[in-house]
Amino acid sequence: MYLNKSRALYVVMAGLLLLASACEDKYDLPDQPLSKYIKVYMPAAVNNPVNHVLAITDSAQVIIYGADYGGPDYPQADIPVSFSVNPALVDSFNRANNTAYTLLPEHGYTLSATSAVIPYGQLSTPPLELAVKTSGADAVPALKDYLLPISIVKSTVTVNEQLRTVFFVIRVQPNLADYPDFDRSAWSIIDFSSQEANGEGPDNGRAVFAIDNNPGTFWHTQWQGASPGPPHHITVDMGAVKALHGLSFLDRQSDNDGKPQSVTVETSVDNLSWEQAGSFTLQNTKDLQKQFLSGFRDARYFRVNILSSYNATYTHLAELNAF
Structure with missing residues:
Protein backbone atom coordinates (compact mmCIF):
# COMPACT_ATOMS: atom_id res chain seq x y z
CA MET A 1 0.00 0.00 0.00
CA TYR A 2 2.84 2.40 0.92
CA LEU A 3 4.65 1.66 -2.36
CA ASN A 4 1.52 2.33 -4.39
CA LYS A 5 1.02 5.70 -2.70
CA SER A 6 4.66 6.62 -3.31
CA ARG A 7 4.38 5.64 -6.98
CA ALA A 8 1.23 7.73 -7.34
CA LEU A 9 2.87 10.76 -5.72
CA TYR A 10 5.84 10.39 -8.09
CA VAL A 11 3.57 10.35 -11.11
CA VAL A 12 1.74 13.47 -9.96
CA MET A 13 4.96 15.37 -9.30
CA ALA A 14 6.41 14.38 -12.67
CA GLY A 15 3.25 15.58 -14.40
CA LEU A 16 3.40 18.92 -12.65
CA LEU A 17 7.03 19.37 -13.65
CA LEU A 18 6.21 18.61 -17.30
CA LEU A 19 3.27 21.04 -17.23
CA ALA A 20 5.42 23.77 -15.74
CA SER A 21 8.06 23.18 -18.39
CA ALA A 22 5.44 23.34 -21.18
CA CYS A 23 3.97 26.55 -19.83
CA GLU A 24 7.40 28.11 -19.57
CA ASP A 25 8.14 27.21 -23.20
CA LYS A 26 4.75 28.49 -24.36
CA TYR A 27 5.10 31.94 -22.89
CA ASP A 28 8.82 32.51 -23.40
CA LEU A 29 9.31 35.33 -25.93
CA PRO A 30 11.76 34.68 -28.79
CA ASP A 31 15.25 35.95 -28.19
CA GLN A 32 14.78 38.78 -30.71
CA PRO A 33 14.22 42.56 -30.38
CA LEU A 34 10.56 43.64 -30.28
CA SER A 35 11.26 46.06 -33.10
CA LYS A 36 11.37 43.04 -35.44
CA TYR A 37 7.61 42.63 -34.96
CA ILE A 38 6.70 46.28 -35.62
CA LYS A 39 5.50 46.99 -39.17
CA VAL A 40 3.21 49.37 -41.02
CA TYR A 41 0.77 48.20 -43.66
CA MET A 42 -2.31 49.17 -45.69
CA PRO A 43 -5.30 47.55 -43.93
CA ALA A 44 -7.42 47.48 -47.09
CA ALA A 45 -4.80 45.22 -48.70
CA VAL A 46 -5.95 42.36 -46.46
CA ASN A 47 -8.91 41.98 -48.87
CA ASN A 48 -7.03 42.44 -52.18
CA PRO A 49 -8.33 43.13 -54.73
CA VAL A 50 -10.83 45.60 -53.29
CA ASN A 51 -13.83 46.09 -55.59
CA HIS A 52 -15.81 49.33 -55.77
CA VAL A 53 -18.81 49.90 -58.07
CA LEU A 54 -19.48 53.64 -58.29
CA ALA A 55 -22.62 55.44 -59.37
CA ILE A 56 -22.64 58.32 -61.82
CA THR A 57 -23.09 61.43 -59.68
CA ASP A 58 -22.32 65.13 -59.95
CA SER A 59 -19.91 64.96 -57.02
CA ALA A 60 -16.86 62.69 -56.94
CA GLN A 61 -17.18 59.24 -55.38
CA VAL A 62 -14.83 58.75 -52.41
CA ILE A 63 -12.82 55.64 -51.44
CA ILE A 64 -10.80 55.59 -48.21
CA TYR A 65 -7.17 54.46 -47.90
CA GLY A 66 -4.41 54.83 -45.31
CA ALA A 67 -1.79 53.00 -43.25
CA ASP A 68 -1.92 51.15 -39.92
CA TYR A 69 0.66 50.26 -37.28
CA GLY A 70 1.12 46.65 -36.20
CA GLY A 71 3.19 45.66 -33.17
CA PRO A 72 3.16 44.64 -29.51
CA ASP A 73 2.55 48.18 -28.28
CA TYR A 74 1.47 51.62 -29.48
CA PRO A 75 3.92 53.80 -31.44
CA GLN A 76 6.36 55.62 -29.19
CA ALA A 77 6.87 58.36 -31.78
CA ASP A 78 5.19 59.77 -34.89
CA ILE A 79 5.56 57.52 -37.96
CA PRO A 80 5.58 59.43 -41.29
CA VAL A 81 4.27 57.36 -44.22
CA SER A 82 4.34 58.16 -47.96
CA PHE A 83 2.11 56.69 -50.69
CA SER A 84 2.17 56.56 -54.47
CA VAL A 85 0.45 54.99 -57.47
CA ASN A 86 2.72 52.60 -59.38
CA PRO A 87 1.34 51.94 -62.91
CA ALA A 88 3.79 49.05 -63.46
CA LEU A 89 1.96 47.03 -60.80
CA VAL A 90 -1.08 46.79 -63.08
CA ASP A 91 0.81 44.58 -65.55
CA SER A 92 2.26 42.38 -62.82
CA PHE A 93 -1.17 42.01 -61.20
CA ASN A 94 -2.73 41.04 -64.53
CA ARG A 95 -0.06 38.43 -65.20
CA ALA A 96 -0.39 36.94 -61.73
CA ASN A 97 -4.19 36.83 -61.79
CA ASN A 98 -4.96 36.25 -65.49
CA THR A 99 -6.88 39.52 -65.71
CA ALA A 100 -6.86 42.37 -68.21
CA TYR A 101 -7.45 45.50 -66.15
CA THR A 102 -6.25 48.88 -67.36
CA LEU A 103 -4.90 51.62 -65.13
CA LEU A 104 -7.54 54.01 -63.81
CA PRO A 105 -7.14 57.15 -65.98
CA GLU A 106 -5.10 59.75 -64.13
CA HIS A 107 -7.45 62.56 -65.17
CA GLY A 108 -10.38 60.82 -63.50
CA TYR A 109 -9.21 60.74 -59.89
CA THR A 110 -7.33 62.63 -57.18
CA LEU A 111 -5.61 61.53 -53.97
CA SER A 112 -6.25 63.80 -50.99
CA ALA A 113 -2.66 63.26 -49.85
CA THR A 114 0.41 61.19 -50.69
CA SER A 115 1.86 61.47 -47.18
CA ALA A 116 0.45 61.13 -43.69
CA VAL A 117 1.50 60.40 -40.13
CA ILE A 118 0.58 57.65 -37.71
CA PRO A 119 0.69 59.79 -34.54
CA TYR A 120 2.43 58.87 -31.32
CA GLY A 121 0.11 56.61 -29.32
CA GLN A 122 -2.22 55.97 -32.28
CA LEU A 123 -2.55 52.97 -34.61
CA SER A 124 -3.42 54.53 -37.97
CA THR A 125 -3.11 57.56 -40.19
CA PRO A 126 -6.13 59.81 -40.57
CA PRO A 127 -8.36 58.48 -43.39
CA LEU A 128 -7.16 59.62 -46.81
CA GLU A 129 -9.49 59.96 -49.79
CA LEU A 130 -9.32 58.62 -53.32
CA ALA A 131 -11.90 60.74 -55.16
CA VAL A 132 -13.12 59.34 -58.50
CA LYS A 133 -14.87 61.61 -60.99
CA THR A 134 -17.84 59.81 -62.55
CA SER A 135 -19.55 62.56 -64.56
CA GLY A 136 -18.67 65.61 -66.64
CA ALA A 137 -15.41 66.40 -68.38
CA ASP A 138 -12.54 64.02 -67.62
CA ALA A 139 -14.84 61.53 -65.90
CA VAL A 140 -13.79 57.90 -65.73
CA PRO A 141 -15.57 56.09 -68.60
CA ALA A 142 -18.42 53.89 -67.45
CA LEU A 143 -18.85 50.13 -67.83
CA LYS A 144 -15.18 49.20 -67.72
CA ASP A 145 -13.13 47.66 -64.91
CA TYR A 146 -10.04 49.66 -63.94
CA LEU A 147 -7.22 48.92 -61.51
CA LEU A 148 -5.51 51.43 -59.23
CA PRO A 149 -2.60 50.20 -57.06
CA ILE A 150 -1.75 52.49 -54.13
CA SER A 151 1.41 51.55 -52.25
CA ILE A 152 3.36 52.59 -49.17
CA VAL A 153 6.67 53.79 -50.63
CA LYS A 154 8.36 55.23 -47.56
CA SER A 155 8.09 54.81 -43.80
CA THR A 156 10.32 55.19 -40.77
CA VAL A 157 9.14 51.72 -39.72
CA THR A 158 9.51 48.46 -41.65
CA VAL A 159 6.70 47.87 -44.19
CA ASN A 160 4.81 44.57 -44.32
CA GLU A 161 5.61 43.55 -47.90
CA GLN A 162 2.50 41.37 -48.27
CA LEU A 163 0.30 44.36 -47.35
CA ARG A 164 2.33 47.18 -48.89
CA THR A 165 -0.11 47.73 -51.79
CA VAL A 166 -3.88 47.86 -52.02
CA PHE A 167 -5.31 47.05 -55.45
CA PHE A 168 -8.58 48.91 -56.04
CA VAL A 169 -10.77 47.52 -58.85
CA ILE A 170 -13.08 50.36 -59.86
CA ARG A 171 -16.11 50.27 -62.13
CA VAL A 172 -18.48 53.15 -62.88
CA GLN A 173 -21.94 51.62 -63.22
CA PRO A 174 -24.82 53.77 -64.52
CA ASN A 175 -28.37 53.40 -63.28
CA LEU A 176 -30.60 51.91 -65.98
CA ALA A 177 -33.52 54.03 -64.76
CA ASP A 178 -31.64 57.15 -65.86
CA TYR A 179 -31.70 56.04 -69.54
CA PRO A 180 -35.14 55.91 -71.15
CA ASP A 181 -35.61 54.15 -74.49
CA PHE A 182 -35.31 56.21 -77.68
CA ASP A 183 -38.22 57.27 -79.87
CA ARG A 184 -38.21 54.86 -82.84
CA SER A 185 -40.43 56.81 -85.26
CA ALA A 186 -37.49 57.49 -87.64
CA TRP A 187 -36.03 53.97 -87.39
Whole structure:
Protein backbone atom coordinates (compact mmCIF):
# COMPACT_ATOMS: atom_id res chain seq x y z
CA MET A 1 0.00 0.00 0.00
CA TYR A 2 2.84 2.40 0.92
CA LEU A 3 4.65 1.66 -2.36
CA ASN A 4 1.52 2.33 -4.39
CA LYS A 5 1.02 5.70 -2.70
CA SER A 6 4.66 6.62 -3.31
CA ARG A 7 4.38 5.64 -6.98
CA ALA A 8 1.23 7.73 -7.34
CA LEU A 9 2.87 10.76 -5.72
CA TYR A 10 5.84 10.39 -8.09
CA VAL A 11 3.57 10.35 -11.11
CA VAL A 12 1.74 13.47 -9.96
CA MET A 13 4.96 15.37 -9.30
CA ALA A 14 6.41 14.38 -12.67
CA GLY A 15 3.25 15.58 -14.40
CA LEU A 16 3.40 18.92 -12.65
CA LEU A 17 7.03 19.37 -13.65
CA LEU A 18 6.21 18.61 -17.30
CA LEU A 19 3.27 21.04 -17.23
CA ALA A 20 5.42 23.77 -15.74
CA SER A 21 8.06 23.18 -18.39
CA ALA A 22 5.44 23.34 -21.18
CA CYS A 23 3.97 26.55 -19.83
CA GLU A 24 7.40 28.11 -19.57
CA ASP A 25 8.14 27.21 -23.20
CA LYS A 26 4.75 28.49 -24.36
CA TYR A 27 5.10 31.94 -22.89
CA ASP A 28 8.82 32.51 -23.40
CA LEU A 29 9.31 35.33 -25.93
CA PRO A 30 11.76 34.68 -28.79
CA ASP A 31 15.25 35.95 -28.19
CA GLN A 32 14.78 38.78 -30.71
CA PRO A 33 14.22 42.56 -30.38
CA LEU A 34 10.56 43.64 -30.28
CA SER A 35 11.26 46.06 -33.10
CA LYS A 36 11.37 43.04 -35.44
CA TYR A 37 7.61 42.63 -34.96
CA ILE A 38 6.70 46.28 -35.62
CA LYS A 39 5.50 46.99 -39.17
CA VAL A 40 3.21 49.37 -41.02
CA TYR A 41 0.77 48.20 -43.66
CA MET A 42 -2.31 49.17 -45.69
CA PRO A 43 -5.30 47.55 -43.93
CA ALA A 44 -7.42 47.48 -47.09
CA ALA A 45 -4.80 45.22 -48.70
CA VAL A 46 -5.95 42.36 -46.46
CA ASN A 47 -8.91 41.98 -48.87
CA ASN A 48 -7.03 42.44 -52.18
CA PRO A 49 -8.33 43.13 -54.73
CA VAL A 50 -10.83 45.60 -53.29
CA ASN A 51 -13.83 46.09 -55.59
CA HIS A 52 -15.81 49.33 -55.77
CA VAL A 53 -18.81 49.90 -58.07
CA LEU A 54 -19.48 53.64 -58.29
CA ALA A 55 -22.62 55.44 -59.37
CA ILE A 56 -22.64 58.32 -61.82
CA THR A 57 -23.09 61.43 -59.68
CA ASP A 58 -22.32 65.13 -59.95
CA SER A 59 -19.91 64.96 -57.02
CA ALA A 60 -16.86 62.69 -56.94
CA GLN A 61 -17.18 59.24 -55.38
CA VAL A 62 -14.83 58.75 -52.41
CA ILE A 63 -12.82 55.64 -51.44
CA ILE A 64 -10.80 55.59 -48.21
CA TYR A 65 -7.17 54.46 -47.90
CA GLY A 66 -4.41 54.83 -45.31
CA ALA A 67 -1.79 53.00 -43.25
CA ASP A 68 -1.92 51.15 -39.92
CA TYR A 69 0.66 50.26 -37.28
CA GLY A 70 1.12 46.65 -36.20
CA GLY A 71 3.19 45.66 -33.17
CA PRO A 72 3.16 44.64 -29.51
CA ASP A 73 2.55 48.18 -28.28
CA TYR A 74 1.47 51.62 -29.48
CA PRO A 75 3.92 53.80 -31.44
CA GLN A 76 6.36 55.62 -29.19
CA ALA A 77 6.87 58.36 -31.78
CA ASP A 78 5.19 59.77 -34.89
CA ILE A 79 5.56 57.52 -37.96
CA PRO A 80 5.58 59.43 -41.29
CA VAL A 81 4.27 57.36 -44.22
CA SER A 82 4.34 58.16 -47.96
CA PHE A 83 2.11 56.69 -50.69
CA SER A 84 2.17 56.56 -54.47
CA VAL A 85 0.45 54.99 -57.47
CA ASN A 86 2.72 52.60 -59.38
CA PRO A 87 1.34 51.94 -62.91
CA ALA A 88 3.79 49.05 -63.46
CA LEU A 89 1.96 47.03 -60.80
CA VAL A 90 -1.08 46.79 -63.08
CA ASP A 91 0.81 44.58 -65.55
CA SER A 92 2.26 42.38 -62.82
CA PHE A 93 -1.17 42.01 -61.20
CA ASN A 94 -2.73 41.04 -64.53
CA ARG A 95 -0.06 38.43 -65.20
CA ALA A 96 -0.39 36.94 -61.73
CA ASN A 97 -4.19 36.83 -61.79
CA ASN A 98 -4.96 36.25 -65.49
CA THR A 99 -6.88 39.52 -65.71
CA ALA A 100 -6.86 42.37 -68.21
CA TYR A 101 -7.45 45.50 -66.15
CA THR A 102 -6.25 48.88 -67.36
CA LEU A 103 -4.90 51.62 -65.13
CA LEU A 104 -7.54 54.01 -63.81
CA PRO A 105 -7.14 57.15 -65.98
CA GLU A 106 -5.10 59.75 -64.13
CA HIS A 107 -7.45 62.56 -65.17
CA GLY A 108 -10.38 60.82 -63.50
CA TYR A 109 -9.21 60.74 -59.89
CA THR A 110 -7.33 62.63 -57.18
CA LEU A 111 -5.61 61.53 -53.97
CA SER A 112 -6.25 63.80 -50.99
CA ALA A 113 -2.66 63.26 -49.85
CA THR A 114 0.41 61.19 -50.69
CA SER A 115 1.86 61.47 -47.18
CA ALA A 116 0.45 61.13 -43.69
CA VAL A 117 1.50 60.40 -40.13
CA ILE A 118 0.58 57.65 -37.71
CA PRO A 119 0.69 59.79 -34.54
CA TYR A 120 2.43 58.87 -31.32
CA GLY A 121 0.11 56.61 -29.32
CA GLN A 122 -2.22 55.97 -32.28
CA LEU A 123 -2.55 52.97 -34.61
CA SER A 124 -3.42 54.53 -37.97
CA THR A 125 -3.11 57.56 -40.19
CA PRO A 126 -6.13 59.81 -40.57
CA PRO A 127 -8.36 58.48 -43.39
CA LEU A 128 -7.16 59.62 -46.81
CA GLU A 129 -9.49 59.96 -49.79
CA LEU A 130 -9.32 58.62 -53.32
CA ALA A 131 -11.90 60.74 -55.16
CA VAL A 132 -13.12 59.34 -58.50
CA LYS A 133 -14.87 61.61 -60.99
CA THR A 134 -17.84 59.81 -62.55
CA SER A 135 -19.55 62.56 -64.56
CA GLY A 136 -18.67 65.61 -66.64
CA ALA A 137 -15.41 66.40 -68.38
CA ASP A 138 -12.54 64.02 -67.62
CA ALA A 139 -14.84 61.53 -65.90
CA VAL A 140 -13.79 57.90 -65.73
CA PRO A 141 -15.57 56.09 -68.60
CA ALA A 142 -18.42 53.89 -67.45
CA LEU A 143 -18.85 50.13 -67.83
CA LYS A 144 -15.18 49.20 -67.72
CA ASP A 145 -13.13 47.66 -64.91
CA TYR A 146 -10.04 49.66 -63.94
CA LEU A 147 -7.22 48.92 -61.51
CA LEU A 148 -5.51 51.43 -59.23
CA PRO A 149 -2.60 50.20 -57.06
CA ILE A 150 -1.75 52.49 -54.13
CA SER A 151 1.41 51.55 -52.25
CA ILE A 152 3.36 52.59 -49.17
CA VAL A 153 6.67 53.79 -50.63
CA LYS A 154 8.36 55.23 -47.56
CA SER A 155 8.09 54.81 -43.80
CA THR A 156 10.32 55.19 -40.77
CA VAL A 157 9.14 51.72 -39.72
CA THR A 158 9.51 48.46 -41.65
CA VAL A 159 6.70 47.87 -44.19
CA ASN A 160 4.81 44.57 -44.32
CA GLU A 161 5.61 43.55 -47.90
CA GLN A 162 2.50 41.37 -48.27
CA LEU A 163 0.30 44.36 -47.35
CA ARG A 164 2.33 47.18 -48.89
CA THR A 165 -0.11 47.73 -51.79
CA VAL A 166 -3.88 47.86 -52.02
CA PHE A 167 -5.31 47.05 -55.45
CA PHE A 168 -8.58 48.91 -56.04
CA VAL A 169 -10.77 47.52 -58.85
CA ILE A 170 -13.08 50.36 -59.86
CA ARG A 171 -16.11 50.27 -62.13
CA VAL A 172 -18.48 53.15 -62.88
CA GLN A 173 -21.94 51.62 -63.22
CA PRO A 174 -24.82 53.77 -64.52
CA ASN A 175 -28.37 53.40 -63.28
CA LEU A 176 -30.60 51.91 -65.98
CA ALA A 177 -33.52 54.03 -64.76
CA ASP A 178 -31.64 57.15 -65.86
CA TYR A 179 -31.70 56.04 -69.54
CA PRO A 180 -35.14 55.91 -71.15
CA ASP A 181 -35.61 54.15 -74.49
CA PHE A 182 -35.31 56.21 -77.68
CA ASP A 183 -38.22 57.27 -79.87
CA ARG A 184 -38.21 54.86 -82.84
CA SER A 185 -40.43 56.81 -85.26
CA ALA A 186 -37.49 57.49 -87.64
CA TRP A 187 -36.03 53.97 -87.39
CA SER A 188 -35.83 51.40 -90.14
CA ILE A 189 -34.61 47.83 -90.50
CA ILE A 190 -31.93 47.81 -93.21
CA ASP A 191 -30.68 44.23 -92.95
CA PHE A 192 -31.51 40.87 -91.40
CA SER A 193 -30.27 37.30 -91.73
CA SER A 194 -33.74 35.88 -92.52
CA GLN A 195 -37.40 36.37 -91.69
CA GLU A 196 -40.54 34.23 -91.76
CA ALA A 197 -42.79 36.16 -94.13
CA ASN A 198 -45.44 33.46 -94.59
CA GLY A 199 -45.64 30.85 -91.87
CA GLU A 200 -46.42 33.26 -89.03
CA GLY A 201 -49.33 34.96 -90.79
CA PRO A 202 -49.61 38.52 -92.14
CA ASP A 203 -49.04 40.22 -88.80
CA ASN A 204 -45.97 38.30 -87.62
CA GLY A 205 -42.58 36.98 -88.64
CA ARG A 206 -41.15 39.90 -90.62
CA ALA A 207 -38.17 41.84 -89.25
CA VAL A 208 -40.02 45.15 -89.24
CA PHE A 209 -42.26 43.88 -86.45
CA ALA A 210 -39.29 44.14 -84.03
CA ILE A 211 -39.63 47.97 -84.06
CA ASP A 212 -43.41 48.46 -84.48
CA ASN A 213 -44.21 49.35 -80.83
CA ASN A 214 -46.51 46.35 -80.61
CA PRO A 215 -45.40 43.62 -78.14
CA GLY A 216 -47.95 41.27 -79.68
CA THR A 217 -46.07 41.05 -82.98
CA PHE A 218 -42.57 39.70 -83.52
CA TRP A 219 -39.69 39.06 -85.88
CA HIS A 220 -39.07 35.34 -86.49
CA THR A 221 -36.19 33.90 -88.48
CA GLN A 222 -37.19 31.72 -91.43
CA TRP A 223 -38.45 28.22 -90.70
CA GLN A 224 -40.86 27.44 -93.56
CA GLY A 225 -39.06 25.81 -96.47
CA ALA A 226 -35.68 26.37 -94.86
CA SER A 227 -34.37 26.90 -91.38
CA PRO A 228 -30.96 28.58 -91.35
CA GLY A 229 -29.21 28.16 -88.03
CA PRO A 230 -27.36 30.75 -85.98
CA PRO A 231 -25.85 33.22 -86.01
CA HIS A 232 -28.87 35.37 -86.81
CA HIS A 233 -28.74 39.13 -87.10
CA ILE A 234 -30.88 42.23 -87.47
CA THR A 235 -29.56 45.71 -88.34
CA VAL A 236 -31.19 49.03 -87.43
CA ASP A 237 -30.75 52.52 -88.86
CA MET A 238 -31.80 55.02 -86.16
CA GLY A 239 -31.96 57.83 -88.72
CA ALA A 240 -29.39 60.02 -86.95
CA VAL A 241 -26.24 59.69 -84.87
CA LYS A 242 -27.08 59.29 -81.19
CA ALA A 243 -25.16 58.73 -77.97
CA LEU A 244 -25.84 55.01 -77.62
CA HIS A 245 -25.67 53.51 -74.14
CA GLY A 246 -27.41 50.16 -74.46
CA LEU A 247 -30.24 48.08 -75.92
CA SER A 248 -33.65 46.90 -74.75
CA PHE A 249 -35.04 43.47 -75.63
CA LEU A 250 -38.61 42.23 -75.29
CA ASP A 251 -38.92 38.58 -76.23
CA ARG A 252 -41.91 37.02 -77.93
CA GLN A 253 -44.82 37.04 -75.49
CA SER A 254 -45.33 33.29 -75.47
CA ASP A 255 -43.68 30.21 -74.02
CA ASN A 256 -42.23 29.12 -77.37
CA ASP A 257 -38.61 28.00 -77.58
CA GLY A 258 -36.21 30.18 -79.54
CA LYS A 259 -35.81 33.26 -77.35
CA PRO A 260 -32.36 34.88 -77.85
CA GLN A 261 -29.68 33.71 -75.46
CA SER A 262 -26.11 34.69 -76.42
CA VAL A 263 -25.97 38.11 -78.10
CA THR A 264 -23.28 40.43 -79.44
CA VAL A 265 -23.70 44.00 -80.69
CA GLU A 266 -21.86 46.07 -83.30
CA THR A 267 -22.22 49.80 -83.94
CA SER A 268 -21.41 52.17 -86.80
CA VAL A 269 -21.79 55.82 -87.70
CA ASP A 270 -21.71 55.28 -91.47
CA ASN A 271 -22.83 51.68 -92.12
CA LEU A 272 -19.35 51.01 -93.50
CA SER A 273 -17.00 50.76 -90.55
CA TRP A 274 -18.23 48.67 -87.62
CA GLU A 275 -16.91 48.09 -84.11
CA GLN A 276 -17.73 45.59 -81.41
CA ALA A 277 -19.89 47.19 -78.74
CA GLY A 278 -20.68 44.44 -76.25
CA SER A 279 -21.77 40.90 -75.58
CA PHE A 280 -24.18 39.50 -73.02
CA THR A 281 -26.50 36.63 -72.18
CA LEU A 282 -30.24 37.28 -72.15
CA GLN A 283 -32.61 35.41 -69.86
CA ASN A 284 -35.29 33.02 -71.09
CA THR A 285 -38.13 35.33 -70.11
CA LYS A 286 -40.99 37.41 -71.50
CA ASP A 287 -39.97 40.38 -69.34
CA LEU A 288 -38.22 43.46 -70.74
CA GLN A 289 -34.42 43.20 -70.54
CA LYS A 290 -32.10 46.21 -70.78
CA GLN A 291 -28.37 45.80 -71.29
CA PHE A 292 -25.62 48.41 -71.28
CA LEU A 293 -23.05 48.20 -74.05
CA SER A 294 -19.40 47.78 -73.14
CA GLY A 295 -19.06 51.56 -73.26
CA PHE A 296 -21.00 54.64 -74.35
CA ARG A 297 -20.48 55.53 -77.99
CA ASP A 298 -21.88 57.63 -80.84
CA ALA A 299 -23.68 55.57 -83.46
CA ARG A 300 -26.39 55.76 -86.09
CA TYR A 301 -26.51 52.04 -86.90
CA PHE A 302 -26.41 48.98 -84.69
CA ARG A 303 -26.45 45.28 -85.49
CA VAL A 304 -27.65 42.61 -83.07
CA ASN A 305 -26.07 39.19 -83.62
CA ILE A 306 -27.87 36.27 -81.96
CA LEU A 307 -25.34 33.48 -81.57
CA SER A 308 -27.64 31.05 -79.79
CA SER A 309 -31.27 30.69 -78.73
CA TYR A 310 -32.99 28.77 -75.97
CA ASN A 311 -33.75 25.20 -77.10
CA ALA A 312 -33.86 26.07 -80.81
CA THR A 313 -31.75 26.95 -83.84
CA TYR A 314 -34.21 29.67 -84.96
CA THR A 315 -34.96 32.82 -82.97
CA HIS A 316 -37.60 35.52 -82.56
CA LEU A 317 -37.96 38.91 -80.92
CA ALA A 318 -41.02 41.06 -80.16
CA GLU A 319 -39.43 44.49 -79.61
CA LEU A 320 -35.92 45.87 -80.03
CA ASN A 321 -35.00 49.34 -78.73
CA ALA A 322 -31.99 51.37 -77.64
CA PHE A 323 -31.24 54.00 -75.03
